[in-house]
Amino acid sequence: MKLPRFLSSLLSSPVGRAVLALVGMLVLGAIFNADGAFFHWTTHRDMLRQLSVYGMLACGMTLVIITSGIDLSVSSVLAACAVGFSLMTIHMQMNPWLAIVAVLLGGTAVGAVSGVFVGRFKIQPFVVTLAAMVLLRGLAKHLSGGQKISTYIADADKSVALPPIFEQIDARVLGDNIAIVTLIFLLCVAGSAFLLRHARLGRYFYATGGNAEAARLSGVPVTRTLVLAYALSGLFSAIAGVCQAAQEQQGDPETGMGYELQAIAIVVIGGTNLAGGRGGMGLTLVGALTIGYLQKILSINAVGEASRLMLTGAIIVCAVLLQRRK
Amino acid sequence: MSAAPLLEAKRVSKSFGPNPVLRDVSFDVRPGEVHILAGENGAGKSTLLNILSGIHTQYEGELQVGGVVQKFQAPKDAVRAGVATVHQELSLIGSLSLTDNLFLGREHTNAFGIVDARRQAREARALLHELDLDLGELNESDAVERLPISTQQLVEIAKALAAKANVLLLDEPTSALREPEAERLFERIEGLKRQGKGIVYVSHKMNEIYRLADRITVLRDGALVGTRPAAELPAHKLVEWMIGRDLPSGEHASAAGRDVALKVEHLSVHGVESRPEVDDVSFEVCAGEILGLAGLRGSGVSDVLHALFGDRAGRALGHVQLTSRTGGPPRVERIDLARDLPSPAAAIARRIMLLTNDRKGKGLVLDMDSKENASLASLPRYSPQGIVRDGMETTATARVFGQLGVRGETAAPVRLLSGGNQQKVVLAKCLLTEPEVLLLDEPTRGVDVGAKAEIYGLLAQWARQGMAIILVTSELPELLRLSDRIVVLHRGQRTAEFSRSEATQEKVLHAAFGAS
Numbered sequence: 001m002k003l004p005r006f007l008s009s010l011l012s013s014p015v016g017r018a019v020l021a022l023v024g025m026l027v028l029g030a031i032f033n034a035d036g037a038f039f040h041w042t043t044h045r046d047m048l049r050q051l052s053v054y055g056m057l058a059c060g061m062t063l064v065i066i067t068s069g070i071d072l073s074v075s076s077v078l079a080a081c082a083v084g085f086s087l088m089t090i091h092m093q094m095n096p097w098l099a100i101v102a103v104l105l106g107g108t109a110v111g112a113v114s115g116v117f118v119g120r121f122k123i124q125p126f127v128v129t130l131a132a133m134v135l136l137r138g139l140a141k142h143l144s145g146g147q148k149i150s151t152y153i154a155d156a157d158k159s160v161a162l163p164p165i166f167e168q169i170d171a172r173v174l175g176d177n178i179a180i181v182t183l184i185f186l187l188c189v190a191g192s193a194f195l196l197r198h199a200r201l202g203r204y205f206y207a208t209g210g211n212a213e214a215a216r217l218s219g220v221p222v223t224r225t226l227v228l229a230y231a232l233s234g235l236f237s238a239i240a241g242v243c244q245a246a247q248e249q250q251g252d253p254e255t256g257m258g259y260e261l262q263a264i265a266i267v268v269i270g271g272t273n274l275a276g277g278r279g280g281m282g283l284t285l286v287g288a289l290t291i292g293y294l295q296k297i298l299s300i301n302a303v304g305e306a307s308r309l310m311l312t313g314a315i316i317v318c319a320v321l322l323q324r325r326k
Numbered sequence: 327m328s329a330a331p332l333l334e335a336k337r338v339s340k341s342f343g344p345n346p347v348l349r350d351v352s353f354d355v356r357p358g359e360v361h362i363l364a365g366e367n368g369a370g371k372s373t374l375l376n377i378l379s380g381i382h383t384q385y386e387g388e389l390q391v392g393g394v395v396q397k398f399q400a401p402k403d404a405v406r407a408g409v410a411t412v413h414q415e416l417s418l419i420g421s422l423s424l425t426d427n428l429f430l431g432r433e434h435t436n437a438f439g440i441v442d443a444r445r446q447a448r449e450a451r452a453l454l455h456e457l458d459l460d461l462g463e464l465n466e467s468d469a470v471e472r473l474p475i476s477t478q479q480l481v482e483i484a485k486a487l488a489a490k491a492n493v494l495l496l497d498e499p500t501s502a503l504r505e506p507e508a509e510r511l512f513e514r515i516e517g518l519k520r521q522g523k524g525i526v527y528v529s530h531k532m533n534e535i536y537r538l539a540d541r542i543t544v545l546r547d548g549a550l551v552g553t554r555p556a557a558e559l560p561a562h563k564l565v566e567w568m569i570g571r572d573l574p575s576g577e578h579a580s581a582a583g584r585d586v587a588l589k590v591e592h593l594s595v596h597g598v599e600s601r602p603e604v605d606d607v608s609f610e611v612c613a614g615e616i617l618g619l620a621g622l623r624g625s626g627v628s629d630v631l632h633a634l635f636g637d638r639a640g641r642a643l644g645h646v647q648l649t650s651r652t653g654g655p656p657r658v659e660r661i662d663l664a665r666d667l668p669s670p671a672a673a674i675a676r677r678i679m680l681l682t683n684d685r686k687g688k689g690l691v692l693d694m695d696s697k698e699n700a701s702l703a704s705l706p707r708y709s710p711q712g713i714v715r716d717g718m719e720t721t722a723t724a725r726v727f728g729q730l731g732v733r734g735e736t737a738a739p740v741r742l743l744s745g746g747n748q749q750k751v752v753l754a755k756c757l758l759t760e761p762e763v764l765l766l767d768e769p770t771r772g773v774d775v776g777a778k779a780e781i782y783g784l785l786a787q788w789a790r791q792g793m794a795i796i797l798v799t800s801e802l803p804e805l806l807r808l809s810d811r812i813v814v815l816h817r818g819q820r821t822a823e824f825s826r827s828e829a830t831q832e833k834v835l836h837a838a839f840g841a842s
Contacts, residue, residue, distance in 0.1 A: 200709040207702055210691035217637065217680065217688055218703040218755065219671040277693045 011322075014271040014279070018286040021269065021319055025293040034300040043296060045177060051292035052185035053078075053247070053256075055285075056240040057263035058270075059188045060111075060233030062284045065267055066196070067229045068209035068276025069118060069125035074237040075259040076136035077107050079252070081241025083140045086149035086251025089163045096165035104238045110136065111234020112227050119226030129230075133260070140253040149251030162249060169246035181243045188236055193281035195232075205229055210277030265312070266291050269319040290319075329357050330393055332524040333378065333409060333493045338387030340373055347373045348385070349548045355493055355524035360515060360538045362556070363528045365545035365568055366746075366774040371528050372414070374545070375495055378526070379411035380404035392492070402431065410491035412483050414498045414528075414745070414772060415686065420471030424461075425450040427470050428485050453484050458510055462624075463599060475502040475684060476623050483511065493524045500534065501772045502683070504623050504800040505835065512538060530774050532561060533803060544568055569776045585656070586649060587613040587794035588634075588763050593644035593663070595629045595818075603629045604642075605818035611763070611794045613651065616785065618809030619798045622838050626818040627798045628683065631765040634796075635680040636667035648676060651762060651792065674703055679761035681752055683768040683798075685745075689752040692741035696732065697723045699740050700754040707758075726754040731780050746777030753781070757788075764788065764795045770804060782808060802831045816840040 011017055029038045037043055057074045064071045081103045088099035110132065117128040152159050172179050196202035204225040207215040216222045245251050270287025272279025294315060298308045331354035340348040348370045355361050363371050376382045378389070380398035389396050391407045398404050404411070418427045425446050434442040450466040459480055464472055470481060479502040486494060500508040515525055515538060529535055535542065539556035544567040551567045559567075588611045595604035604626040611617045621627040633642040642663045650657045667673055670680070682688040690699050700723045701708060708718040727736065730750045734743045740751055749769070756764060769785075770778045785808060789795055799805050805812065812829050814822040814837035822837035 198713050200705050200712050200714055203698065203702075203705060203714060206694060206698075207691050210693045211687075214688050214691050215702070217635075217670050217682060219669075219674040219759075220702065221671060277691065 014283055015286070017322055018269075018271045018283050018290070021322065022286050022290045022293070025290050025297070029293055029297045032297055032301050034302075037300045038297070041177070043300065045172075045179070045182075047292045047296040048182045048185075049179040050295070051288055052179065052181040053240045053244050054259060054262045054266060054291070055185040055288045056188050056236050056243065057259055058266040058284050058288055059192045059281070060236030061260075061263040061267050062270075062272055062279065062281060063192060063196070063205060063229050064125070064233050065264075065272055065274060066205045066209045066276055066279055067226060068212070069226070069229065070129060070264070070274075071111075071114070071230060071233045072126065072129040072260050073110075073114060073132035073136055074233060074240075074263055075256040076133045076140065077110055077234055077237035078241040078244055078256040078259060079254070080110075080136045080140040080143065081107050081238040082245040082248075082255055083144045083149055083251040083253050085242050085245050087143060089165060090149060090151060090160060090251075091153055093160075093163075096163055100165075100242055103242060104235060107234040107238025107241065108231050109234070111237070112231035114234070115227030115230030118230060119223035137253075144251060144253040146253070148253070150249070166246045166249055169243060170249075181247065184239065184243060188239065189281055189285050192232075192236075196280055201225065201228060206277055209275075262291070265316055269316060271319075331356050331390075332392060333526075334390040335374065335378060336388040336390065338374065338377060338385055338389070340377065340382060340385040347548050348377075351387075351545065351548075351550045353543055353550070353553070355526055357492075357522045357524055358519050359540040360519060360525045360527055362535050362539040362542045363526055363545070364530075364535060364542055364564065365551075366776045369545040369568070369774075370548040371545055372497065373548075375411070375497055375526070375528060378404070379409060379495055405489055405491070408492040409495065410486040410489040410493070411495040412486045412497060412499050414501065416475075416478050416482055418470050418478055418482060418485075421469050423468060424454075424466040424470050424473075424481055427481060428453065428488055430485075432489070449488075453488055459484070474623060476504060476507060479503060480507060480511070487514070487518075491523070493526070494518065495526045497528045498530065498772055499527075500529070500531070502768075505802060506622065508534070530772075530778065531801060532564075532775075535564070536561070565775060568774075585613045585651075586610050586647070587615075587651075588649070588796075589647035590630075590634070591645040591647065593630060593633060593642065593646075595626065595633050595638050595643075596641045597629075601818065603818055604633065604815075607815065607818070607820050609813050609820065609823070611796055613649070613762075613792045613794050614789050615810045616789050616795045616797055616808050618805045618812040619796055619815065620802075620805055620812055620834050620838055621798075621815035624817065625815040625838065627815050628767055629818075630815070631680055631767050631796065631798055633663065634667075634673070634763075635678060635765055636669050636671075636673040637680070639668045640664075642667075648678075648763075650677065652677070652760070674759050674761075677760065677762040678765065679703070679756045679759045679763070680765040681756050681767060681769055683771060685748055685752050685771075686741075689755075690740050690748060693739050695738060696727070696734075696736040696740050696743070696751045696754075699751050700726065700758060703755050704758040704760075722758060723754065726757050727751075730754055730757075730784065731777075744774075745772040746774050749773050749781070750777065753784070762793060764793055766795065766797045766799075768799055769797070770799070770801070802834060805834070806831065814838050 033039060060074060061071055084106060085099055085103045088094040088102065089096050114128050114132050117123050118125050151162050169180055204220050207220050208222050208225050212222055244255055248255060266287045267284050268274065269290055270283035272283050294312060298311060334354040336352055338348055338351050351374060365371050377385050380401040380403050383399055391409065396407055428450050429446050434445050436442060447466060454466060461473065470478060479499065483499055500511060518525060527538060536556060541553060541555050542559050542564065543553040544551040546568060590607065590609050593604055593607045594602050597603040607630060619627045619630060629638065632638050644663050645660055646663060647658060647660045661667065686692065697719065701719050708715055708722060730753055732747055732750045734747045740748060770781055785795060797808060806829055810826050812824045812834060813820060814834060816838055817840065821840060824833060
């Protein structure tokens with residue numbers, strides 16, 4: 001079918017396609033606006049807040065997917081870090097900033113280990129991160145003793161106050177208009193966008209994902225590049241874990257189940273190719289907003305969970321089909 | 327032999343968007359003839375071939391096969407009409423076996439759709455035997471990606487031959503083959519001629535063109551320059567038609583000094599087989615010298631280059647004496663290959679750079695653009711503190727692209743460039759590492775005449791500037807034209823050395839076959 005010129009050129013660029021999908025979602029929201037709820041700022045603000053943790057995971061996932069890999073362990077790292085952070089601040093009464101640094105370092109280290117298995121031992125990323133996912137979920141449960149880490153300490157049978165850091169992270173700023181976690185998410189996006197666009201390492205990510213052999217023969221340190229990609233994914237997962245703990249006001253070893261698939265869905269809908277070597281953070285941001293709005297529209301229209309899941313799946317398929325136009 | 331044409335293209339035109347790629351081209355193939363299609367890259371040969379083989383379905387003009395007007399909707403329509411194609415870029419599926427590749431799309435199945443594997447294997451073996459293809463320790467059920475590129479190309483050709491077509495379209499079929507293999511292919515082609523088949527053959531190699539052609543058609547800038555019987559089109563006229571101007575003949579005046587730049591001592595490379603791929607090879611190269619490394623498939627010439635580039639880590643033994651001339655007085659360093667050259671990155675740091683024989687598979691990241699590809703091996707120079715400075719990168723790559731004459735859309739993914747321009751981008755990448763020793767593996771493979779001449783000029787210029795160059799090429803005329811000295815390997819061992827004045831094709835081939 002013959003399309004008008006501007007539509008055609010928009011559809012031929014990955015960013016154009018992603019934006020088109022997002023615009024479509026906004027139109028959908030305008031139509032199914034649940035008695036005008038869609039037009040309130042608070043709806044959008046809340047959507048962003050609910051999206052933030054998924055979005056942070058998607059940042060790391062984008063980096064890894066560009067290197068032609070995948071990271072299934074992001075949700076488990078998130079959970080382990082949420083538990084660790086809660087343990088350190090609530091039960092051990094540690095300085096919250098120290099706890100944050102410790103948890104971030106831990107997540108990065110775990111990611112780096114996955115990276116070593118992928119880069120040095122040349123095991124398929126799917127397998128490595130699947131193992132990590134299971135292992136780390138187990139670690140989270142072990143660390144927490146199987147319970148949620150909250151202000152009630154079961155062993156001592158007493159309650160402690162929730163450390164202020166939880167409120168601080170879960171707060172809203174700028175006159176109650178934007179959540180801190182949203183700002184953290186946007187910072188993550190900006191940081192990784194800069195990395196991909198301007199840093200040498202970012203260029204090495206694309207080269208490794210595009211043609212690892214050609215990269216190696218051009219002197220690119222492929223192993224180190226892969227280790228760093230997975231390490232960064234671990235870092236973003238750790239950041240997400242801290243934010244998740246703050247939002248839930250507890251360290252739940254079962255938290256985040258299935259988040260890795262959401263993160264992958266965000267990246268895919270954004271238009272970054274799973275084969276690697278292409279794509280970028282702009283696409284992932286648009287993809288995150290698209291999924292965020294989808295979930296929000298479904299929720300303000302009180303769509304049941306079953307329908308929600310099916311619709312989300314259908315949208316993913318449509319989005320991917322749309323991307324094949326080129 | 328003036329029978330009705332087997333395949334005829336009548337006034338074919340095609341544009342990609344606003345760019346006309348073929349303009350009003352008429353072309354035909356008669357039974358029992360080899361019709362050579364010649365022209366520079368970008369002239370439209372591949373496009374014409376793609377139309378004839380059913381890949382491009384939108385075009386103006388008419389196609390006739392055996393006198394019947396055909397409008398192919400897909401490549402399989404062409405195959406069904408009796409037109410088989412061998413493309414320049416290999417289309418084998420690496421993880422499948424040779425047999426599976428041969429019968430892909432044409433499997434022998436019974437009524438239930440079960441594949442008759444035994445029958446296919448038998449026919450595959452017969453075909454291999456007919457083509458005199460020796461797979462060494464592998465056989466027809468091994469994954470095709472384990473075979474060297476030259477064998478893969480022969481398999482690709484076998485696949486087309488097995489399709490039992492009347493018309494065969496061959497696009498640079500010998501680009502990865504060494505002389506004896508190419509010779510066997512030519513004999514096969516002559517056999518097909520006798521059977522009355524029509525063959526369209528695209529080639530850049532002069533001696534090949536005149537060896538095979540009955541008629542030659544030249545395209546330039548998408549238009550037909552002319553069609554003549556080969557006997558009526560002498561070489562200089564052919565070149566003139568192709569590039570629209572006379573090509574300066576160039577003999578490379580030797581710039582070799584007396585200072586040794588690289589001395590290879592007792593290089594050995596072990597492979598999976600019992601016989602080492604490279605067996606105790608020693609030679610030296612002087613600054614400003616072009617050393618040709620000659621040998622048949624299996625001689626180890628390519629392995630020598632890769633070993634010197636740190637790409638045979640763990641399997642290479644030996645020492646290399648490197649004389650470094652940049653940044654101060656010459657320093658000589660004796661390095662142990664196993665210990666000091668563990669990776670390509672280490673070699674690049676020592677100013678050794680390799681151009682591989684497989685630009686699409688190993689030389690380029692096809693989704694990145696020319697600038698990103700060219701700067702990849704020297705990126706630390708343009709990224710102090712780890713941040714890439716656009717200005718530095720653009721300046722450096724633009725300068726080199728200008729020197730090399732890279733044409734085409736450089737901001738687009740490099741997969742869209744012609745073969746010749748792609749090769750120049752890889753050369754740019756090599757040049758930007760500022761090598762003192764440049765290792766070239768088939769530098770003009772799949773490159774058209776005009777670009778080839780430019781590359782020869784560049785190599786001569788770089789040698790004059792003091793670079794030491796080691797050249798591996800399966801095109802003997804090219805080897806003889808460029809090399810100041812030639813070292814010949816046979817089955818991993820050094821058998822002969824010739825200076826420029828004493829080298830002849832016969833002597834080199836003789837030594838390459840192991841005769842003394």
